[in-house]
Amino acid sequence: MHIGILTGGGDCPGLNAVIRAVTLSLINECGAKVTGIERGFLGLLTRSSRPLDTAAVAGILAEGGTILGTHNKCDPFHYFGAGGADSSAAAMDYVRELGLDALVAIGGDGTMAIAHKFEALGLPVVGVPKTIDNDLFCTERTFGFDSAVAVVADALDRLATTGRSHGRVMIAETMGRYAGWIALEGGMAGGAEVILIPEIPFSVEAVAGRCRERAAHGLSTIISIAEGAAPEGGGLTVQRTIADSPDPLRLGGVGNWLQQQLEPLVDCEVRTTLLGHIQRGGSPTPFDRVLATRFGYHAAQLVEAGQYGRMVALQGDAVVSVPISEVAGKNRLVPRDHELVRAARGIGVSLGEK
Numbered sequence: 189m190h191i192g193i194l195t196g197g198g199d200c201p202g203l204n205a206v207i208r209a210v211t212l213s214l215i216n217e218c219g220a221k222v223t224g225i226e227r228g229f230l231g232l233l234t235r236s237s238r239p240l241d242t243a244a245v246a247g248i249l250a251e252g253g254t255i256l257g258t259h260n261k262c263d264p265f266h267y268f269g270a271g272g273a274d275s276s277a278a279a280m281d282y283v284r285e286l287g288l289d290a291l292v293a294i295g296g297d298g299t300m301a302i303a304h305k306f307e308a309l310g311l312p313v314v315g316v317p318k319t320i321d322n323d324l325f326c327t328e329r330t331f332g333f334d335s336a337v338a339v340v341a342d343a344l345d346r347l348a349t350t351g352r353s354h355g356r357v358m359i360a361e362t363m364g365r366y367a368g369w370i371a372l373e374g375g376m377a378g379g380a381e382v383i384l385i386p387e388i389p390f391s392v393e394a395v396a397g398r399c400r401e402r403a404a405h406g407l408s409t410i411i412s413i414a415e416g417a418a419p420e421g422g423g424l425t426v427q428r429t430i431a432d433s434p435d436p437l438r439l440g441g442v443g444n445w446l447q448q449q450l451e452p453l454v455d456c457e458v459r460t461t462l463l464g465h466i467q468r469g470g471s472p473t474p475f476d477r478v479l480a481t482r483f484g485y486h487a488a489q490l491v492e493a494g495q496y497g498r499m500v501a502l503q504g505d506a507v508v509s510v511p512i513s514e515v516a517g518k519n520r521l522v523p524r525d526h527e528l529v530r531a532a533r534g535i536g537v538s539l540g541e542k
Contacts, residue, residue: 189220191491192288193240195254196228196262196299200320201330202480203254203471206294208245209484210316215242216494223286224255228295229302230262232279233269237286243424247480250471260412261430263298265305270322276309283311290496292487294318297325298497302360303515307497308437314481314490315512320467323367325518326510331480335468336363337373343411343463344378350459351408357399357450359411359460361443363467367413375412376528382538384446386416387522388529390540395446396453398538403456413446415439417540440464482507524535 189212189402198526207224214220222240225231238244238256248255261268267275282290293303296319303313317324320336340362347466360380364370365408368385375383382398384390399409416439418424427440443460450458472480479502486500486507520528532539 189214189218189289189491190223190282190287191220192223192225192237192286193256194225194228194231194292195256195318196259196290196293196302197258197260197318198200198296198320198468199253200318200468201335201478202250202331203250203258203294203318203469205229205477205480206318206331206484206487207240207255207474208248208314209481210488211245212514213314213488214491217488220491223288225291228258228259228299229264229279230259232282233262233264233267235282239449249372249477252470252472253314256283256387263302264343276305278517279312280309285384290314290491292316292491296321297323297517299501300324300512304497304516307512312496313512314487314496315515316487317499317501317515320370321364322369323365323513323519323521323522326499327343329479331472331476331483331500332468334371334475334479335470335473336370337377338473339414339467339470340370340374340463341377343461344374344380344412347409347509348379348408349514351410352399352483355406355408355456357401357409357411357454357456357458359443359447359458360412361413361415361460361462362438363463364414364416365439366416366519366521368417371412371414371417372522372528372532376411376532378412380410380412381539382540383532384411384417384540385522386414386418388541389418389420389422389522390504391420391542392446392449393453394538394542396450397539399450400455403454410433411446413443417442431516433487443499495520
């Protein structure tokens with residue numbers, strides 16, 4: 189067999205661990221030839237690839253990012269370099285030129301949607317779920333998420349010392365797109381007193397009330413807010429729009445917006461930290477290294493068994509597989525009655541509700 193691997197969408201910790209696991213498993217258990225497609229689906233159009241063998245994946249388990257590179261704009265079915273034209277035929281020409289029998293696509297909902305389309309063109313595909321946002325359907329965990337949560341928790345720990353020293357309100361804005369998983373788990377791990385997520389519109393007055401209540405007892409307040417959070421009756425805070433991207437909205441700035449709203453309502457200083465891309469970078473946590481390895485091995489097993497059109501997933505403590513069609517283009521949001529939401533309320537964390 190000759191199998192291709194690519195990483196699509198945004199980078200995140202654990203990508204290299206998956207590449208390593210898929211490559212070594214295919215070589216050791218299937219005797220397969222493995223080729224890495226560079227810069228995601230763009231590599232199929234620019235005809236960019238490299239051989240992957242044992243030496244090529246040595247020492248990359250703990251390395252952040254992806255040795256293959258990635259791209260978060262290229263959809264060969266609407267290729268921006270060709271004015272939005274369908275360039276999938278050119279991509280399939282390169283697949284046939286390489287002699288690929290199947291493709292392992294590592295990415296988020298957009299990558300799975302594109303992979304599903306290639307499956308329909310006759311390219312057997314296995315998907316591996318990747319996103320720090322943890323918002324993919326059918327899997328309880330994506331690798332990269334735990335690493336991002338660790339960054340948020342560490343940041344909140346550090347902000348808390350400054351907040352206590354000055355009696356301030358400290359706001360940390362996290363990533364997550366339209367899902368609140370990072371802000372929720374990071375906020376819980378970092379001891380935030382207020383956690384604001386997209387799934388629960390918040391009241392500015394309710395947040396201010398919690399800050400005043402704590403200040404009256406000489407306490408600072410830590411707020412973990414997701415970039416997709418919005419006030420009751422309000423919309424998303426959009427930093428900019430990128431027309432040629434599959435998801436044109438770039439969220440950001442809601443933390444600064446909240447600071448401006450709170451300052452007239454509280455009797456203390458308010459400061460905002462935008463955590464940004466530090467949540468994507470760096471070495472994966474041990475949990476993510478193990479999960480990525482489990483996912484990579486299971487993906488190789490699906491290839492060996494000829495079970496294509498499926499994505500590996502974590503359900504409970506088991507790695508299973510689900511149809512890519514059930515995942516493509518969908519988001520898994522935080523349920524309003526999720527266990528962590530109930531736990532947050534139970535320990536007195538404000539979710540911005542009146």
